[in-house]
Amino acid sequence: MNTACLHQYPYIRLIIPWIAGVFCGDWFFDQSAELLWSILAFCLFTGLSIAFYYLERYSLRWCFGVSVFALCFAGGWGSISWQLKQTVYDFPEKETVYRVQLTDTPEAKERTLLCRVWLEGQHDSSYVCPIGRKAILYLQKDSLVTQLKVGDELFVSVRISSPVNGGNFDEFDYVRYLMRHGISGTGYVPSGKWVRVSSSAAASSHASGFLHFIQYTAISYREKVIDLYRKLGFEGDELAVLSALTVGEKADLSESIRESYSVSGASHILALSGLHIGLLYALFFLLFLKPLVRRWRGIRYFRSVLLLVLLWSFAFFTGLSPSVVRSVSMFSILTIADLFGGRSLSLNTLAATAWVMLLGNPAWLFDIGFQLSFLAVLSILLLQKPVGRLLPVKNRIGKYVWGLMSVSIAAQIGTAPLVLLYFSRFSTHFLLTNLVVIPLVTLALYTTVFMLCLTPLPAVQYLVAEVARFLLKALNGFVRWIEQLPYASLDGIWVYQLEVLGIYIFFLLFFYYSKTRRFRNLVICLSFLLCLGICHTVMYGYDRPHSSLVFYNVRGCPVVHCIGEDRRSWLSYADTLPDKHRLQMVAANYWSRHQLLPPVEITTDCQGVDFSRHQQIVFYHGCRICMVTDNRWRNKSAVSPLSINYMYLCKGYSGRLEELTRLFSPSFILLDASLSDDRKRLFREECERLGLHFLSLSEEGSVRFLL
Incomplete structure (x- = not known):
C-alpha cells in the first residue's frame, strides 16, 4: 500500500499511536506499576526522538519516525493511566462524616436524589483529612432533600465505597465508566444523615478552587436560562427538548420522547454536541463581517477572536458540560486553523483536533459522543463527495436536498457500526428523518438564539417564543410520526467489538480501492469481507443458545x-x-x-x-x-x-x-x-x-x- 500520502497528514501519524496507547493503558490498568513504566518509556523515547532528529545520517532517519511513534504510544498509555489513578482512593469501611459540595444539579430518581459531589474532606472529632475526590451520593427523598441546589455544602454521615460491577454476563462496565468520569466512590445517605452547612449563594463565595467556582457559576447561569424558558411559557416535551437542544439539560426528557427520537434515528439531536455547535459556528462565521474579510485581512483575526469568545460564552451558559466543552474545543481549533490560512476542516485539522483534545483528557476517547462525532465528520470528509456524485442533480432545490441527503448518508455509513454496537438498533428511516429534522432544528436553534438576545424587549421576546414553540411542536410531532411508520427501526441487532473493528478496516480498504481502481486491491477488499463473514458465522454459532x-x-x-x-x-x-x-x-x-x-x-x-x-x-x-x-x-x-x-x-x-x-x-x-x-x-x-x-x-x- 502506498503510504506517501500520509506525509501530507502529520497529525494522523501522531493520533494513531496515541489512541492505541490510550486503549492499551485503559485495558491493562490495574493500579500497579504501569504508570511508572509508561513514564520511563515516555522519557526514553523522548530522548531517542531528539537524538534521531539531529542525526546527520539520512539512512537512519526512519528511526526518528519509529521513536516518535513509540513516544506517542507511551504518552497515550501514561496519560490515561495517570488520569485513572487519580480516582483511586481507599475509603473507610465504616460510616464516616464528610464535608461535600454539590457540583451539578441533583437528578430525581424513583426513591432517591442522585447528587454528584466534591468530597472536600473527612471530618472526625479530632482531625480533618482533605480528600479532593468526586463521588456520587444517593440521598433518600424527603421534604428537605428536594430543596438542594448545585453549590450547596453538606455534612453527610455515609459509608462511601469504591464502585463495583455486578459480574453479570455482558454487563455494562459501570466501574470503568465512573473512573473515566473521575468518580471515586458511591454511597447511600438515609434521611437524617445529612445537614446543609451553607447554601449555594454562600458556597459560591468560597468555592474550593477556581475551576469549581467557574463550573458552579456556569451551572447557575444554565439554570437561569431554563427558568427564562419557563417564564416564556415553554412546558412539557417542548421545554425538555428546548433545554436539551440549547443548554444540554436532559433531566426533564420523558422516556416516551427519548424512545421516539431513538426509534426515528434523531437521538443525536437531543445530545448537545457537534451538530448544534456546528450550526452556531456556521451562523457566527457567515454573519460577522463576511464582506469585510475579503477586503481587509485584519478583520479575519478579529472575526476569529470573536468566534472563540462567542463559542466559549455559549459553552459557559450551558454549564460547561463535557460534551459541549469537547465540541467547542473542536471548533475552536478549526477557527485557529482558519486564522492561520489553513483549511478550516480537513483530515489533518480533524486529526490535530482529536490529538489536542485527547492530550487534555484521554478518557474522552471512550465517550460515545466523542467517537460518533469524529467518525461522522471523518465520514463526511471522505464519503460525501463520492456519494454526491452518484446522483447528478442540476436543479437548485434538488442540489440542496441531495446535498443534505448525501451528508446524512455519509455520516450514517461512518457511525452505523458503532450505533449497532452500543444501541443494538438501526433506524431505517434516517434519511427521511434527517431531511426534515435538521432544518427544523436549525430554525429552532437560530430562533432561540434570537429570542435570548431579545431579553431587554419582553414583548417582542414573547412573540419570538411563540415561533420557537411552534417549531418545537412540529419537530416533536414529526419525530413521533416517524416512530409510528412500519419497520421504523430494527432492534436486537448484536455485533461484536472485533467485528466492528473489522467493518471499519473493510471501509478503509474499499475506500483505498475506490481511489486506486486496482484489481489487486479489490481482491484484498473482498477477501477481507469474506473472512469477516466467516468470523461472524463462527462467533454466531458459538453463541447459539443452549438449554x-x-x-x-x-x-x-x-x-x-x-x-x-x-x-x-x-x-x-x-x-x-x-x-x-x-x-x-x-x-x-x-x-x-x-x-x-x-x-x-x-x-x-x-x-x-x-x-x-x-x-x-x-x-x-x-x-x-x-x-x-x-x-x-x-x-x-x-x-x-x-x-x-x-x-x-x-x-x-x-x-x-x-x-x-x-x-x-x-x-x-x-x-x-x-x-x-x-x-x-x-x-x-x-x-x-x-x-x-x-x-x-x-x-x-x-x-x-x-x-
Missing part, C-alpha cells in the same frame, strides 16, 4: 431464567412486583448476544409442556428449582425430603436452612443478592456445616448451568 438456567445478580429482582435451544425462554420471578426495568438493563446485552426471543414472564403458578411452576418450585428440562421467597415452608414436615437440583434463597425467608433440609434435599444452594449481609453469612455457615455446595450471586455475579 440452561441463568441466575442474575440483580438486587431488586430475584429471578430464574430458563433458556431453551429454540431461543425461547421463561423468566420465573420470585416477587409479584419485580424490578423488571433493572433486570432489563443488566441482561439486555446477554439476551441480544444469544438472539433470544422476548422472554415469557411468570409470576404465578402455571402448567405447560416445556415449563411449569407450582408452589414456587420450577420444573424445567428435568430440573427442579425451589425458589424460597417467603415462610411458606416453615413448620412443615415430610416423610422423605424432595430431591431438588437448585435451592434459590431470596429475601423474605426468615428461617434457618436446616429447616428446609427436612423438606428438600438440594444439590446446590444459591444465595440471592437481595439477602442482607447477616443472612448471607448465616446461610454460608450453615452450608459449610451441612456440607452443601453453595454460591453467593453478590460475590460471584451471574451464573449459568447447562442442562
Whole structure:
C-alpha cells in the first residue's frame, strides 16, 4: 500500500499511536506499576526522538519516525493511566462524616436524589483529612432533600465505597465508566444523615478552587436560562427538548420522547454536541463581517477572536458540560486553523483536533459522543463527495436536498457500526428523518438564539417564543410520526467489538480501492469481507443458545431464567412486583448476544409442556428449582425430603436452612443478592456445616448451568 500520502497528514501519524496507547493503558490498568513504566518509556523515547532528529545520517532517519511513534504510544498509555489513578482512593469501611459540595444539579430518581459531589474532606472529632475526590451520593427523598441546589455544602454521615460491577454476563462496565468520569466512590445517605452547612449563594463565595467556582457559576447561569424558558411559557416535551437542544439539560426528557427520537434515528439531536455547535459556528462565521474579510485581512483575526469568545460564552451558559466543552474545543481549533490560512476542516485539522483534545483528557476517547462525532465528520470528509456524485442533480432545490441527503448518508455509513454496537438498533428511516429534522432544528436553534438576545424587549421576546414553540411542536410531532411508520427501526441487532473493528478496516480498504481502481486491491477488499463473514458465522454459532438456567445478580429482582435451544425462554420471578426495568438493563446485552426471543414472564403458578411452576418450585428440562421467597415452608414436615437440583434463597425467608433440609434435599444452594449481609453469612455457615455446595450471586455475579 502506498503510504506517501500520509506525509501530507502529520497529525494522523501522531493520533494513531496515541489512541492505541490510550486503549492499551485503559485495558491493562490495574493500579500497579504501569504508570511508572509508561513514564520511563515516555522519557526514553523522548530522548531517542531528539537524538534521531539531529542525526546527520539520512539512512537512519526512519528511526526518528519509529521513536516518535513509540513516544506517542507511551504518552497515550501514561496519560490515561495517570488520569485513572487519580480516582483511586481507599475509603473507610465504616460510616464516616464528610464535608461535600454539590457540583451539578441533583437528578430525581424513583426513591432517591442522585447528587454528584466534591468530597472536600473527612471530618472526625479530632482531625480533618482533605480528600479532593468526586463521588456520587444517593440521598433518600424527603421534604428537605428536594430543596438542594448545585453549590450547596453538606455534612453527610455515609459509608462511601469504591464502585463495583455486578459480574453479570455482558454487563455494562459501570466501574470503568465512573473512573473515566473521575468518580471515586458511591454511597447511600438515609434521611437524617445529612445537614446543609451553607447554601449555594454562600458556597459560591468560597468555592474550593477556581475551576469549581467557574463550573458552579456556569451551572447557575444554565439554570437561569431554563427558568427564562419557563417564564416564556415553554412546558412539557417542548421545554425538555428546548433545554436539551440549547443548554444540554436532559433531566426533564420523558422516556416516551427519548424512545421516539431513538426509534426515528434523531437521538443525536437531543445530545448537545457537534451538530448544534456546528450550526452556531456556521451562523457566527457567515454573519460577522463576511464582506469585510475579503477586503481587509485584519478583520479575519478579529472575526476569529470573536468566534472563540462567542463559542466559549455559549459553552459557559450551558454549564460547561463535557460534551459541549469537547465540541467547542473542536471548533475552536478549526477557527485557529482558519486564522492561520489553513483549511478550516480537513483530515489533518480533524486529526490535530482529536490529538489536542485527547492530550487534555484521554478518557474522552471512550465517550460515545466523542467517537460518533469524529467518525461522522471523518465520514463526511471522505464519503460525501463520492456519494454526491452518484446522483447528478442540476436543479437548485434538488442540489440542496441531495446535498443534505448525501451528508446524512455519509455520516450514517461512518457511525452505523458503532450505533449497532452500543444501541443494538438501526433506524431505517434516517434519511427521511434527517431531511426534515435538521432544518427544523436549525430554525429552532437560530430562533432561540434570537429570542435570548431579545431579553431587554419582553414583548417582542414573547412573540419570538411563540415561533420557537411552534417549531418545537412540529419537530416533536414529526419525530413521533416517524416512530409510528412500519419497520421504523430494527432492534436486537448484536455485533461484536472485533467485528466492528473489522467493518471499519473493510471501509478503509474499499475506500483505498475506490481511489486506486486496482484489481489487486479489490481482491484484498473482498477477501477481507469474506473472512469477516466467516468470523461472524463462527462467533454466531458459538453463541447459539443452549438449554440452561441463568441466575442474575440483580438486587431488586430475584429471578430464574430458563433458556431453551429454540431461543425461547421463561423468566420465573420470585416477587409479584419485580424490578423488571433493572433486570432489563443488566441482561439486555446477554439476551441480544444469544438472539433470544422476548422472554415469557411468570409470576404465578402455571402448567405447560416445556415449563411449569407450582408452589414456587420450577420444573424445567428435568430440573427442579425451589425458589424460597417467603415462610411458606416453615413448620412443615415430610416423610422423605424432595430431591431438588437448585435451592434459590431470596429475601423474605426468615428461617434457618436446616429447616428446609427436612423438606428438600438440594444439590446446590444459591444465595440471592437481595439477602442482607447477616443472612448471607448465616446461610454460608450453615452450608459449610451441612456440607452443601453453595454460591453467593453478590460475590460471584451471574451464573449459568447447562442442562
